[in-house]
Amino acid sequence: MNVSKILPYKKQTLKSFFTFEFTALNILMFWLTIGLVTTMLWGIGAYLVQGHHAYGVTRQHAWGLLIAMYVFFVVSSTGLCIMSSLGHVFNIKSFQIIGKRAIIGAIITILTGFAVIAFEIGHPVRMVIYNVLTPGLTSAIWWMGTLYGMYLFFIILEFLFLNNDNHKYSKIFGLAGLVVGLAAHSNLGAVFGFLVARPIANGVFFPLYFILSAMVTGSYLLFLIYGWRYKMDFPPEVEKFMVTLAQVLGLLLAILMFFEIWRALTAIYGDMPERGDIARHMITSKRFLIGEVLLGMLIPFAIIVVSKGRAIKAMVYASITGMVGIFWMRYDLVDDTQLAPMLPLKIREYLPAPGLTEYTPTSVEWMISIGAIGLAFVMYYAADKFFDLDHKTTI
Amino acid sequence: MARYGMALDYKNCINCKACESACKEQNGILLGADYHRIWVGVREIEGIFPNLSIGSSSFEPSQCQQCDNAPCQEVCPTNATYYDGNGVVRVNPDQCILCTYCMQACPYDARYVDDRTTTVDKCNFCSDTRLIQGETTTACQATCPTKVRIFGDLDDPDSEISKVLRDREYRKLKEHLGTRPKLFYLT
Amino acid sequence: MQTEISRRRFLQGTAALTVVSVSSAAALLIKKEKKHAIAEYGLEKTKWSEHLEEIPTLCEMCVNKCAAIARVEEGVVTKLNPNPLFPKSKNMLCARGNAGIQALYDPDRLKYPLIRVGKRGEGRFKRVTWDEAYEHIKEKMVKILDEEKDNRSTIGFCAGEGMAEHTYASFMKEKIGSSNFVNHSSICLATTIAGYTLTLGGYGQADLENAEYVIMAGANRAEAIVTPDTMDIFKRTRAGGAKLVVIDPRFTNTAAHADTWLPIEVGTDLAFVLALSYVVITEERYNKRFTQENMSDFEAYKKHIIDHHYTPEWAEKITGIKAAEIYKIARDFMAHAPRSIYYQGRRTAWSQQDYQLRRAQAIFTAMGGGIDQKGGIIFGKKLPLGEHAINSPSYDNAKERIEKNKAAVIGASGSWLAWRNTVIDGTAPYPVRAFFAYKQNPMLSVPNTKKTKEMLQKMDLVVVIDTMPSDTVMMADVILPESLYLEREDPVKTFGGAEPSIALRKKVVEAKYDTKPVIEIMRGLGEKLSKPLFEISKKYDEALLEEIAERGEKVVYKEEGYDLAEGYRHSQETINHHQVASVYGEEAWKILREKGVFYPDMDRYFKQKSVNEYQYYPEHKKYYSVIEGDLINEPYHDTCVDTEEIAVLKKDFRTATKKIACALYNLEKKKGVDAMPTWREELYTPTPKGKFKFITGRHAQFTQSGTANNALLLDLLPQNHLWINKHIAEEKGIGLGDSVEVTSSIGTIEITAYPTEKIAENVVFFIHGFGAESSELTLAHHRGANDNLIIEDQYEKTFGSAAMHETIVEIRRV
Numbered sequence A: 001m002n003v004s005k006i007l008p009y010k011k012q013t014l015k016s017f018f019t020f021e022f023t024a025l026n027i028l029m030f031w032l033t034i035g036l037v038t039t040m041l042w043g044i045g046a047y048l049v050q051g052h053h054a055y056g057v058t059r060q061h062a063w064g065l066l067i068a069m070y071v072f073f074v075v076s077s078t079g080l081c082i083m084s085s086l087g088h089v090f091n092i093k094s095f096q097i098i099g100k101r102a103i104i105g106a107i108i109t110i111l112t113g114f115a116v117i118a119f120e121i122g123h124p125v126r127m128v129i130y131n132v133l134t135p136g137l138t139s140a141i142w143w144m145g146t147l148y149g150m151y152l153f154f155i156i157l158e159f160l161f162l163n164n165d166n167h168k169y170s171k172i173f174g175l176a177g178l179v180v181g182l183a184a185h186s187n188l189g190a191v192f193g194f195l196v197a198r199p200i201a202n203g204v205f206f207p208l209y210f211i212l213s214a215m216v217t218g219s220y221l222l223f224l225i226y227g228w229r230y231k232m233d234f235p236p237e238v239e240k241f242m243v244t245l246a247q248v249l250g251l252l253l254a255i256l257m258f259f260e261i262w263r264a265l266t267a268i269y270g271d272m273p274e275r276g277d278i279a280r281h282m283i284t285s286k287r288f289l290i291g292e293v294l295l296g297m298l299i300p301f302a303i304i305v306v307s308k309g310r311a312i313k314a315m316v317y318a319s320i321t322g323m324v325g326i327f328w329m330r331y332d333l334v335d336d337t338q339l340a341p342m343l344p345l346k347i348r349e350y351l352p353a354p355g356l357t358e359y360t361p362t363s364v365e366w367m368i369s370i371g372a373i374g375l376a377f378v379m380y381y382a383a384d385k386f387f388d389l390d391h392k393t394t395i
Numbered sequence B: 001m002a003r004y005g006m007a008l009d010y011k012n013c014i015n016c017k018a019c020e021s022a023c024k025e026q027n028g029i030l031l032g033a034d035y036h037r038i039w040v041g042v043r044e045i046e047g048i049f050p051n052l053s054i055g056s057s058s059f060e061p062s063q064c065q066q067c068d069n070a071p072c073q074e075v076c077p078t079n080a081t082y083y084d085g086n087g088v089v090r091v092n093p094d095q096c097i098l099c100t101y102c103m104q105a106c107p108y109d110a111r112y113v114d115d116r117t118t119t120v121d122k123c124n125f126c127s128d129t130r131l132i133q134g135e136t137t138t139a140c141q142a143t144c145p146t147k148v149r150i151f152g153d154l155d156d157p158d159s160e161i162s163k164v165l166r167d168r169e170y171r172k173l174k175e176h177l178g179t180r181p182k183l184f185y186l187t
Numbered sequence C: 001m002q003t004e005i006s007r008r009r010f011l012q013g014t015a016a017l018t019v020v021s022v023s024s025a026a027a028l029l030i031k032k033e034k035k036h037a038i039a040e041y042g043l044e045k046t047k048w049s050e051h052l053e054e055i056p057t058l059c060e061m062c063v064n065k066c067a068a069i070a071r072v073e074e075g076v077v078t079k080l081n082p083n084p085l086f087p088k089s090k091n092m093l094c095a096r097g098n099a100g101i102q103a104l105y106d107p108d109r110l111k112y113p114l115i116r117v118g119k120r121g122e123g124r125f126k127r128v129t130w131d132e133a134y135e136h137i138k139e140k141m142v143k144i145l146d147e148e149k150d151n152r153s154t155i156g157f158c159a160g161e162g163m164a165e166h167t168y169a170s171f172m173k174e175k176i177g178s179s180n181f182v183n184h185s186s187i188c189l190a191t192t193i194a195g196y197t198l199t200l201g202g203y204g205q206a207d208l209e210n211a212e213y214v215i216m217a218g219a220n221r222a223e224a225i226v227t228p229d230t231m232d233i234f235k236r237t238r239a240g241g242a243k244l245v246v247i248d249p250r251f252t253n254t255a256a257h258a259d260t261w262l263p264i265e266v267g268t269d270l271a272f273v274l275a276l277s278y279v280v281i282t283e284e285r286y287n288k289r290f291t292q293e294n295m296s297d298f299e300a301y302k303k304h305i306i307d308h309h310y311t312p313e314w315a316e317k318i319t320g321i322k323a324a325e326i327y328k329i330a331r332d333f334m335a336h337a338p339r340s341i342y343y344q345g346r347r348t349a350w351s352q353q354d355y356q357l358r359r360a361q362a363i364f365t366a367m368g369g370g371i372d373q374k375g376g377i378i379f380g381k382k383l384p385l386g387e388h389a390i391n392s393p394s395y396d397n398a399k400e401r402i403e404k405n406k407a408a409v410i411g412a413s414g415s416w417l418a419w420r421n422t423v424i425d426g427t428a429p430y431p432v433r434a435f436f437a438y439k440q441n442p443m444l445s446v447p448n449t450k451k452t453k454e455m456l457q458k459m460d461l462v463v464v465i466d467t468m469p470s471d472t473v474m475m476a477d478v479i480l481p482e483s484l485y486l487e488r489e490d491p492v493k494t495f496g497g498a499e500p501s502i503a504l505r506k507k508v509v510e511a512k513y514d515t516k517p518v519i520e521i522m523r524g525l526g527e528k529l530s531k532p533l534f535e536i537s538k539k540y541d542e543a544l545l546e547e548i549a550e551r552g553e554k555v556v557y558k559e560e561g562y563d564l565a566e567g568y569r570h571s572q573e574t575i576n577h578h579q580v581a582s583v584y585g586e587e588a589w590k591i592l593r594e595k596g597v598f599y600p601d602m603d604r605y606f607k608q609k610s611v612n613e614y615q616y617y618p619e620h621k622k623y624y625s626v627i628e629g630d631l632i633n634e635p636y637h638d639t640c641v642d643t644e645e646i647a648v649l650k651k652d653f654r655t656a657t658k659k660i661a662c663a664l665y666n667l668e669k670k671k672g673v674d675a676m677p678t679w680r681e682e683l684y685t686p687t688p689k690g691k692f693k694f695i696t697g698r699h700a701q702f703t704q705s706g707t708a709n710n711a712l713l714l715d716l717l718p719q720n721h722l723w724i725n726k727h728i729a730e731e732k733g734i735g736l737g738d739s740v741e742v743t744s745s746i747g748t749i750e751i752t753a754y755p756t757e758k759i760a761e762n763v764v765f766f767i768h769g770f771g772a773e774s775s776e777l778t779l780a781h782h783r784g785a786n787d788n789l790i791i792e793d794q795y796e797k798t799f800g801s802a803a804m805h806e807t808i809v810e811i812r813r814v
């Protein structure tokens, strides 16, 4: 059987695979990627030796940076999937150019996400077995995991068909991927939202917020992907698409900010224990104000508003701050959920009464999490080498 | 088949930690405060010397609440956490994938990671170490000097715990969360 | 068998075990380098096993001797459970009792006899056989006794409290023949035992199961566990039927159960009790009938109290306790009398006025009538045991104890401080040249460790019988390892009280190492020493020579008890069998061995009352009132109705006058001891401004210095901390976990601080028992601080009991 029949790909020799234009930017990216991947491998090595003790996680704060990073990646994936579907599933004209590049991006980010969480789940192999043998149907994690598995399957098929220019099937699987992805994604929100123990997370907010922030993330990533692809020298149809994207993003950011404000207000209102206090702590933290609000929302939003969406080059740069902001959103999501100690009494003498739970990621966690970005880069580079990810001018 | 619960006459607790020691010995718990399937919470006294409010200081022995509607069970993706025939919430270590979701879900901080099996564990009313051998008390109960703990079958109207719960007032922890705990704090 | 340790001790190496409680703030307070060890320990689950045995025994993790049932799986003790049959321990084992398994499998245990090879105290020893060890001791003893002309008292010895203490002490005292014995008494409870015994005819037992009003002053039953007191009282505090007043400069876990907690200036309790007495006397709230019938010199006592103007207002200035509180407590106490107790207390080695304080307490309780009465201080009954007599030779050249005149009354168990200081200060009438220690760790348990060390350095021979390489063991020339309590049968013991019983410590598992129970050690020593020491007596003891001339050497040797091993030759089991069966019959012996506990009619009386509680004796069979007396027949008085029925009984208390003694004129005349409790300002140490009085005490999870290496217990509390008042700490810039230096006139220690509202501003405290120097104690070594490095060696002058709370210290942040 001929692979290229099912999945047409560009033949590469080892040499051609490693050949790229020696621009300063490319060389920088090359070393950055090597650096990141090495860092991740180093981190993984440390984890394999020490287990969870290599992490800063504790009984009270059992989820740490890796979970945040997992969420970061899978939200990125869903975001890319949603945004791309705007074009080839919902036939929004100016978005139709983004198909393949976005889908491969979605595949890569979710694979990276899975790679990260594999080092957080204590027994990933056992997980695969018992997810099937004894499914926990009331568990948001089970649904999220299962649905994301299906989602990955669908978007891979979507990519396959896109690559074969089979638009009928790509559309079907695209739609399937989107629906399952949305379901998976809201379940990811529900992983937190279902926690009755944690009033700050508990409720309907997260499932909705996750979809919205996914779209924002997807938009930022599209800016970055296309900024990189065209090295800021955009063909007209791409430029047109990016202006539209900026305008859509502006709208999404506006809604997101609206959401956040109401979330904070409702959380603080009434001063419910383990919610009001946590919310207050949360919205006054530097991570929130600088990370989430300034980098993640205000800077890109300001550029869009001021330029009416036309400053697309600036938006490419703003998407970097945007993604940093998104990272802190994920970090805060995980961290804030666990801030209130479930056991507020001290259980050992000669200690102060427990305050908010403290967590600082260890270097190993940083290595695996940030290093994983390198993994995504590698996959993207390879995809770019093997596949033709550009749109055909006519569809 | 029974439905086991525990009533705690917690005002008699002197924070001697016999219960914690007994549990560790009986159930083979790793040493270290983080491996806690049972603990005594201390409420720090209020006031300024010498005007301290005696009433504000209390010792609150606790452990897994054996919720009838256990969030930890609900969120477990592999059903590693399950209700046994006696209504005891238990963990099957072979099935646990160490996702620690149950630790997020438990409102009482009643679960910990056992570093030897790298799975999540918790109080199981000594089901596999005592009840299975026909004992009718848990290790923490039997050893307690001031007899804080009354363990028994809630379904049996003649059991002491049923009687005590009929005769005395009690509260349950974080009851508003709908967890339906089976630890009863006698007041 | 070698696998047993590793079953219980999971060594570092598996990566997962390397770090414990990474986050737990506990780690913050432990110095970094000490974080290692406890994490290496993990316990193993008990499991079902074909070879499961359940063997009754008695706990020896502290003085209480709770009844336990050891669960033994394939020769390994996997769990210790409470034995519900024992009325004294009432179906409980505390944290330390549970941790007995760790003591048994502690890899640091003494495993075989050792002889010192380096300099004394240097810690270098070589393994020897028991015979070599005995031989070494023999050579040294022969030399010493020869040079000291058979003055047996040149061999000093000490013992800690324990079931076999008597086996050892009788050997040293009766067989070896030395008068120089010291034990825990003078560093523990001598003053309260004496105070109560001289006043009431016995120390008694506080009937906390039935008392309605209890004053616990300087007794911390929630943390210093004493059975059955701890169990009895806290089931009934917090509106459970017993009102509890706690007088303590610290807010203890006992205070947390109190209705009233009043901090007091350290060392002023006597003024408090005198003022209580003043109120009761001036307001005539005492039980008139009882005082009249049963107290001698009560009128004189009344006059004494009134004449001295021991008013609450006077006491307020001294004690810091408001006069109004004193009035209230005095009145409430008498309103609940006779079910009111001023609790005797246990460790009362505090201040110069301790003995008189205990007398005042006893008299105060008696004024309410609550003596030998349900709900008061009762004497109960003790079930007799058959005799095990020892035939003791008399040594003509043995002298009186060296510190005999260092205090008014020095009893047979001596004054540790006076004795030790006499050894080193050159005032001893003759030298003490050898020292034997059994189950005691004076390096840590006697105030002024430096002097204890100096005393041990002076000796020609130091022999220590212990289970762990304690600081005292490290000072030894010969180390004799005793088997752990779970590995031996000890002398059967009878426990008195309202519900008396006999309990047995049976061997649970075979000795793991080359160790022996003390009876076998005494036998071995006896066999080795008898002949050579007899030869020395023959050289110097003229009385003996006369005897021999008269009756022949063989006969004298045998009949006068010069065979030192005689009396220790039978197995402990045989002796116990005799002691029980001779009084209660074979059936009783069988029950005792099977169940661990025996008392007459146990089969009929013992019943489970609830899931946790048991009946030992039916109420009417309990021995509340045991003192014989006359019913005074007065027609108008109905004994069945009057709750103060005791008033009509005229009892024969076990004092000289057969009455409760308000005044002890004899002691005054002969020894200059105040006949009646009198506040002596000159005996009180005030605390200068800016300095602190140092106090010491217990923690619920440790037994003095003996459990400091126990992994399970250290897991609950890794070290001791200095309690210091929060505001004072703030002024000094001392925060939680900061290192501080505590300096007294005799030394300086460093410890981490615990600023808290729970202690008075001019007092600091830390838990006794930490800070071992011995590097052989892997976990205890240099963990926390040793209080006896800073506690001055003051002792009170009535009984020579240590006055541990008279030391003034300064605090400095480091």
Ligand SMILES: Nc1nc2c(c(=O)[nH]1)N[C@H]1C(S)=C(S)[C@@H](COP(=O)(O)OP(=O)(O)OC[C@H]3O[C@@H](n4cnc5c(=O)[nH]c(N)nc54)[C@H](O)[C@@H]3O)O[C@H]1N2
Residues within 6 Å of the ligand: C060, C159, C160, C161, C184, C187, C188, C189, C347, C438, C439, C440, C441, C442, C444, C445, C446, C447, C465, C466, C467, C468, C470, C482, C483, C484, C485, C696, C697, C698, C703, C704, C705, C706, C707, C768, C787, C788, C791, C804
């Ligand atoms: N500063 C200060 N000093 C104190 C006190 C205080 O509160 N503060 N408390 C005082 C009081 S109340 C007391 S009772 C004394 C207690 O003082 P000690 O009688 O010295 O008791 P421990 O400190 O427990 O030391 C007991 C020793 O016995 C050993 N041991 C344990 N079990 C056995 C056994 O089965 N056989 C043998 N042979 N040895 C064994 C232990 O290893 C340890 O070395 O200390 C007194 N000293």
Ligand SMILES: Nc1nc2c(c(=O)[nH]1)N[C@H]1C(S)=C(S)[C@@H](COP(=O)(O)OP(=O)(O)OC[C@H]3O[C@@H](n4cnc5c(=O)[nH]c(N)nc54)[C@H](O)[C@@H]3O)O[C@H]1N2
Residues within 6 Å of the ligand: C062, C063, C188, C189, C217, C218, C219, C220, C221, C223, C224, C225, C226, C247, C248, C249, C250, C252, C264, C265, C266, C267, C268, C269, C345, C346, C347, C348, C350, C695, C696, C697, C698, C699, C700, C701, C702, C703, C704, C805
């Ligand atoms: N867990 C545990 N239990 C034990 C022991 C153990 O080591 N551990 N040891 C056993 C032994 S041998 C003994 S002797 C007993 C000791 O039992 P206790 O004598 O009850 O205990 P301590 O802690 O020595 O002292 C009691 C209290 O006296 C307070 N105090 C100090 N100075 C003064 C004062 O001037 N006035 C007043 N009113 N209070 C003062 C202290 O703050 C302390 O809380 O415990 C026995 N039980």
Ligand code: SF4
Residues within 6 Å of the ligand: B012, B013, B014, B015, B016, B017, B018, B019, B020, B040, B059, B061, B143, B144, B145, B146, B147, B148, B149
């Ligand atoms: S054993 Fe009983 S008294 Fe002691 S800490 Fe536990 S519950 Fe409290």
Ligand code: SF4
Residues within 6 Å of the ligand: B063, B064, B065, B066, B067, B070, B071, B072, B073, B089, B105, B106, B107, B108, B109, B110, B111, B122, B179
């Ligand atoms: S207390 Fe926590 S661990 Fe126990 S059953 Fe409830 S939710 Fe589960």
Ligand code: SF4
Residues within 6 Å of the ligand: B072, B075, B076, B077, B078, B079, B080, B081, B091, B095, B096, B097, B098, B099, B100, B101, B102, B103, B119, B120
């Ligand atoms: S950690 Fe184990 S027991 Fe807990 S939810 Fe995950 S699989 Fe279930």
Ligand code: SF4
Residues within 6 Å of the ligand: B022, B023, B024, B026, B027, B037, B038, B063, B122, B123, B124, B125, B126, B127, B138, B139, B140, B141
């Ligand atoms: S019931 Fe058993 S497992 Fe649960 S805390 Fe008590 S001793 Fe431990």
Ligand code: SF4
Residues within 6 Å of the ligand: C059, C060, C061, C062, C063, C064, C065, C066, C089, C092, C093, C094, C095, C096, C097, C098, C225, C227
């Ligand atoms: S009080 Fe605790 S340590 Fe002492 S004998 Fe009883 S169980 Fe053992």
Ligand SMILES: [Mo]
Residues within 6 Å of the ligand: C184, C187, C188, C189, C347
């Ligand atoms: Mo003591």
